[in-house]
Amino acid sequence: MTQPIIETKGVDMRFALPTHFLSREKPMLHALTNVNVSIEAGESFCVVGESGCGKTTLGRAIMGLNTPSAGEIYFNGQRIDQMDEDTRKPIRRDMQMVFQNPYASLNPRRNVFETLAEPIRHLMPEKSEPDVRQQVEDVLEATGCDQSWQRKLPHEFSGGQRQRIAIARALVTNPAFIVADEPISALDVSIQAQILNLLTDLQADRGLTYLFITHDLSVVEHFGTRVAVMYLGQVMELATAETIFATPKHPYTQLLLDAIPKLAGGSFDKPRQPGELPDPVNLPKGCPFAPRCAKVQNRCLAERPKLRTLPNGTQAACHYAE
Numbered sequence: 001m002t003q004p005i006i007e008t009k010g011v012d013m014r015f016a017l018p019t020h021f022l023s024r025e026k027p028m029l030h031a032l033t034n035v036n037v038s039i040e041a042g043e044s045f046c047v048v049g050e051s052g053c054g055k056t057t058l059g060r061a062i063m064g065l066n067t068p069s070a071g072e073i074y075f076n077g078q079r080i081d082q083m084d085e086d087t088r089k090p091i092r093r094d095m096q097m098v099f100q101n102p103y104a105s106l107n108p109r110r111n112v113f114e115t116l117a118e119p120i121r122h123l124m125p126e127k128s129e130p131d132v133r134q135q136v137e138d139v140l141e142a143t144g145c146d147q148s149w150q151r152k153l154p155h156e157f158s159g160g161q162r163q164r165i166a167i168a169r170a171l172v173t174n175p176a177f178i179v180a181d182e183p184i185s186a187l188d189v190s191i192q193a194q195i196l197n198l199l200t201d202l203q204a205d206r207g208l209t210y211l212f213i214t215h216d217l218s219v220v221e222h223f224g225t226r227v228a229v230m231y232l233g234q235v236m237e238l239a240t241a242e243t244i245f246a247t248p249k250h251p252y253t254q255l256l257l258d259a260i261p262k263l264a265g266g267s268f269d270k271p272r273q274p275g276e277l278p279d280p281v282n283l284p285k286g287c288p289f290a291p292r293c294a295k296v297q298n299r300c301l302a303e304r305p306k307l308r309t310l311p312n313g314t315q316a317a318c319h320y321a322e
Contacts, residue, residue: 004041007038012069013068013069035054047214048228056181094176095176100186115165117132120172136150142205143171145164163191167198177208221245237318250316285304287319
């Protein structure tokens with residue numbers, strides 16, 4: 001069995017919330033709870049779920065932008081979550097991130113050349129200036145950007161063009177692994193298809209591995225190889241994309257699939273699920289999805305289900321997934 005390029009073991013992420021100065025207890029928001037995933041080299045591993053489920057927090061933890069409260073994170077078998085910045089610097093060239101909002105993630109005062117040259121100069125100091133310029137030109141060509149863009153500022157581009165520049169910045173150090181955090185959600189539908197095709201072509205040409213974060217399951221069906229469905233910071237179901245869409249096992253996954261708009265028999269033709277989203281500060285004792293689950297039993301309210309492997313290979317955190 002090959003070693004995964006990314007592996008998380010029991011990752012927790014908790015954030016302290018502001019309190020009254022007389023309060024003795026500090027409430028903690030549970031952003032991630034015991035997350036265990038492994039990503040194989042060359043695959044498009046998708047993380048899906050509603051807003052606030054912990055998708056972006058997981059991506060930021062893997063990238064070292066947030067330090068986990070507990071657990072371990074490995075890149076190519078090397079533990080990285082406890083590394084200081086100087087030790088982690090050589091690894092950063094192999095791990096890059098594409099953010100959701102391309103306008104906010106690009107420095108408005110830097111032209112495209114300076115934006116793309118900065119990661120090379122910082123992470124690859126051995127490169128000479130002619131090498132830096134050549135690397136910038138190569139990545140612009142690979143991402144379908146015109147060379148004349150080098151002298152322009154971010155406000156001179158459309159949303160789709162800015163996202164291409166953001167992807168080029170992530171690729172400019174020739175990484176092996178990219179976290180793509182909702183990279184198409186801010187774009188028009190026609191531009192979304194172009195960016196997805198670009199990501200697919202780049203993966204084939206460069207052997208990239210993606211952690212693709214999205215709330216759009218219709219995109220996952222065509223782009224993902226494996227899918228982790230998250231809810232309130234926990235992985236509810238993990239399986240191949242084909243299995244998730246053909247035979248979803250967790251009631252929450254089924255709820256998400258039912259919400260995909262269809263011409264007939266879609267979300268508008270089905271009754272709404274009862275219940276409310278639990279408080280992420282005071283998680284329920286049992287299954288966090290129990291208040292919204294139509295199949296809830298007494299055991300679900302008393303005992304939190306663990307992620308377990310079912311006979312078909314799907315991993316599901318549900319007592320009654322079979």
